[in-house]
Amino acid sequence: MSSTATMLAPSTRNSAASSSSSGFVPVSRQNTISSTHDGTRSIRASKRYSHTALYLSMSAQDRDLEIEDELARAQKTLRDLKNKISAQSKKNFVLEKDVRYLDSRIALLIQNRMALEEQKDFESHFEESTEVQEGTFPNDQKTQAYGNLFYLLQSEPRHIASLCRCVSMAEIDSLLQTVMFTIYGNQYEGREEHLLLTMFQSVLSAQFEHTPEYSSLLRANTPVSRMMTTYTRRGPGQSYLKVVLAKQINNLIEHKDLNLEINPLKVYEQVIREAEEKHGELPADMPRSVSAEEAAANPEVQQIIEPRLTYLMKIADTFLATIIDNLDETPYGIRWICKQIRSLTRRKYPDAKDHLICTLIGGFFFLRFLNPAIVTPRSYMLIDSVPSEHPRRTLTLVAKMLQNLANKPSYAKEPYMARLSPFVTNNKTRINKFLNDLCEVGDFYESLEMDNYVALSKKDLELNITINEVYGTHALLEKHSAELLQGRDTEHLGILLEELGPAPSQVPRKENRSLDLPLFSRWEGNIDDLSAALDITQEDVLFMEAKSVFVQLLRSFPATSIAARRPLNLRRIGEAATSMKDIQMFRKGMRGQELIKDLEALGVITSEDGFQILREEIEQELQHLGGMKEKAVEEIKKLDEVYKTIRDHNAYLVSQLETYKSYLHNVRSQSEGSKRGVIGQGSSGKEKKNQVLGPYKFTHQQLEKEGVIAKSNVPDNRRANIYFNITSPMPGTFVISLHYKGRNRGLLELDLKLDDLLEMQQNNHDELDLEYVQFNVPKVLALLNKRFARKGKGW
Amino acid sequence: MPMKSYHIVILGAGGVGKSCLTAQFTHNVWIEAYDPTIEDSFKKLTVVDGQSLLLDILDTAGTEQFTSMREMYIKSGQGFLLIYSITSLQSIGDLPALHDQICRIKETTEVPLVLVGNKSDLENERVVSRGRASFLANKWGGVPWYESSAKRRVNVDEIFWDLCRQMMRLERGTEEVEVKKEKKKKHACVIL
Ligand SMILES: Nc1nc2c(ncn2[C@@H]2O[C@H](COP(=O)(O)OP(=O)(O)OP(=O)(O)O)[C@@H](O)[C@H]2O)c(=O)[nH]1
C-alpha cells in the first residue's frame, strides 16, 4: 500500500492497526519496505498478512527470479534514490562542518593574523574535504570483532543511548554523526529508523528523570537537543522543511524592500532619519531620543505600524496554515518524538494540564525544528543567499509569533509584541489540536521485532563505515566503559570490549578508508526454523509460500498472457509456467503445482472452489502491489526534488571550499615567493608567476541567467549589446571590464582582489557595484572559481 | 553633555536567565515562566557616573539551533554579557568558545565584557564553583566576574553598569590616543 517513508508517517486514524499489520514485500536487505494497511482487515488476517510479507521478503533473498515489471522498476529507482539521499546528506553534514570551520577562520587568514600552527590545521581541513577512499580493515582479524560490536550497537540501541548520556558536549558531535549517518544511516529504512528512535526514547526518558521542573524540560542545550539538530538534518526532515517552508520564505525574500518593522522605537528612528534627510533638520515635535512609550504614542509611528501588524498576522497565518495542512508530511520520527514527550510528561506529572503539555510539544516542534529554519533559512538549504535586512526581520518576527503561539507566555517581554496577540488568541484552539494530532502516530515495536527477525535471518547485513568512525566509537566506549557496563544486560558489550582491547588512535585523514563491515551477532544464531521463531504453523508457511510463488509468476507473465486472465486459474498458471523455456519460471511453476497439492492434502484449500481462499489472497496482494506502484512513482517525484536540493547544496559547499582552497594557495605562493626572493633560490622555470589568464568573454544575458548579475540598470533593449571581459593578470587578481558592442574602449574597468571578495562575502556584503550592473558576490566567486582555477592551484 | 548610546549583546546557553536579567534591568520585573527567546531588543535609559546613556540591549537565543546568528550579533555589539547558570556545568562550558568567537570577530581581546554566573539564589543546586569561574575570568585577561540572581534582583544593575564603564573607558581611550588609521581601500577602483 505504501512504502517505508509513508509508513513512517501513517495516517492518524489507524495508529494501532498500522504497526501490527506492517509487512514486507520482496526486496533485498537495504530496502526492506514495510507497508501499512487501511486497518479494515481483522487482526488475525493482518497477522497472517505480515507473515506472508515476511516470507516474501525472505524468499526474495535467493533472487532466483528477477521480476522485471513496472513495480519492480519503480521500487528499484526509489531504492537507489533513497540510498543516494542518505549518502549525500551524510557528505553534506561533514562538508558543512568544514565550511563552518573555514568560515570562522578565513577572516583571520585574510588579515594575516593566523598563527603558523593554526594555518596547518586549517590546511588539513582541505584534505579532509577530499573524499574518503574505499578500503578494507588494516587488520583482518579485527573485522570480525568490530562486526560483532557494531551488530550489537545497532540492534541494541540502549548502549548508544547510555553512551550519549555519558559523553561530553565536545565528544557528542562526532558520536552523533556516526550514529545518525552511519550506524542508523539508512534514513528510509524502517528497522534502522526505529532502532534510532528507540535510542532517542531512552535518552529522552533519562532526561525526564533528571529534570526536576518541567518548565526547564527540553530547554537547555543537552545531548537530546543536539540529537534533534542532527536528526533534522537527515533526508526526511529536510524534505519536510522544503515542502512546508521553502515557497513561502522565497516569496518573502523576493520583496527585499518590504519593511514590516513594528518596534515603535525603530520605526520612530526611521521616521526622523527620513525627515532629516528631506528637510535637513529634525521635525520640531520629534526629539531625537524618546522612550519606547513615547515612540509608540506618536501618531505618525502608529500610522506606519497599524497596517504592518495586519500584514504580519496574515503572513504568520499562511505559515501556520501550511504547517497544519501538511500534518501528514511531517516525518514520522519527529511526530513520534512529540508523542514520547506527551506520554513522558503525563507519566511524570500526572496533574499537568493539557495546554501545558501542548506547550512542551510546541516548544520542541517549533523551537527546535521549524523556527530555526525560518530564522536562518540559508543554513537549511531553503534559499540560495542570506536574506537582506527587511525580509530577515520579517522572518524573525514570524518565528517569534509562532513561538508565542506555541509557548503562550503570559508576559510580553517586548511590549510591542503584545499588539500581535490576536494571532495567539485566534489560533489557540487550532494549534492545540494540531500539536495533539502531531502525536497521533502508531508505535513500531511490533514491526521492529519483525524487522529484527528479518535482519537476523539475513546473511548479508553490512555497514558502510570509515575506519576512523570505528576507532572513534570504540574509543568513546572504552573511555566510558565503567559507566556503560553498570547497566543491566551489558555482559555482551563487556565481553566484546574486553576482546577488542584498547582502542586504536585515529588514523591520519589520508589513510582513512571507508569499508563495508559485515555485521553479525556472536550470540544468536541464524533463525533456521522460522515457523518456530514466529509461532506459526506449517500450513501457514506453505500457504504463504504458495501465495508468494503465484504472485511472482503473475508479475512475470506478459500482461496479455492467457494464463493471467481472470478469474485466476491456479492450475493453468502453473502449467503455463512449466511450459516456458525459462528455467526459473519452470521451477516456480513446478513448485506452485506442488504447493497446491500439499495444501489441498492438508485441507487448507480445495479444488472444488478453484482454491478460492488462495486465489483471493493472491488478487488482494496484486491489488496491493498495484497501489504500491503509484505510491512509489509519487514518492520518486518527491524524493527527486529532495535529492536535487541536497546536491545543489553540496555543489555550493564544494565551491565554497574550493574558493578557500584557492585563496590559501595564493597566500602561500605569495609568501613563498617573497621568501624565495630573500634566499635567492627561485624555481622560476617551473611555474611562470605572471601567467595571464583570459580574457574570457561573458554576455550580459549569460551572467544574468547564472545569477551573477543581481540587478541591471541597462535598458532591456541594450542588454544584448553588453558584454564583459574577465582577465586574471596574476593569481588572485582580476580585471573585469564592461563593453558595448562595436565600441573599442570598455565602458568601465574594475580591479578586483580575491581577498576583497572574500572579505565582502564574510561581511554578508553581497553586492558588488559596477555602476551599470550589480554583481552578486558569491556568484562572482563561483564563476571565477570555475573559469580561473589554475590546475589545482590558486586562481 | 550629549547622550551617548551603546549597543549591548547578551549571550549564553539556553535557560541560564538572560531574559530574566534583562527584564529585571529594563522593566524591574521578575518572570517566573520560561519563554525561550529568539531575538528581543530593548532600549534603556540609564545614568552611570553622572553620564546618561541610552542602551540598546539585544537579548539573544541560547537555544543551540539558533547559534548561527551569533556572528551577526557580535558584529553589531559593542559590549557583551556572557551569562551562565551556577546550576549548570554545561552552561559555563559553552563560554570559552563564545569568548573566542568574540575576540576573533572583534579582532582584539580588549572587548568590553562581563562574565556572569546567574541563579545565585539556588546555592544548594550549585555545580559551578566560584573558583572555576574566576579562573576563567582571569584567563580572559581579568574580565569582571559577578554572580547574580535575577529572581532576587542581586547584582543586576551592577553587571550592566560595569559593562557601561568598560565601554566608556574604551571610547575615551581611543579618543585620546587618536589613532589615525589609514582606511584601507576596500575594493572597486572604477575607471570610466
Ligand atoms: N532561581 C532562579 N531562576 C531563574 C533565575 N533567572 C532565571 N531563572 C529561571 O530560569 C528560566 C529561564 O530563564 P530565561 O531568562 O528565560 O532564560 P534565557 O537565558 O533567556 O533562555 P533562552 O532565551 O532560551 O536563551 C526561567 O524559568 C526563570 O524563571 C534566577 O536568578 N534564579
Ligand SMILES: [Mg+2]
Ligand atoms: Mg531568553
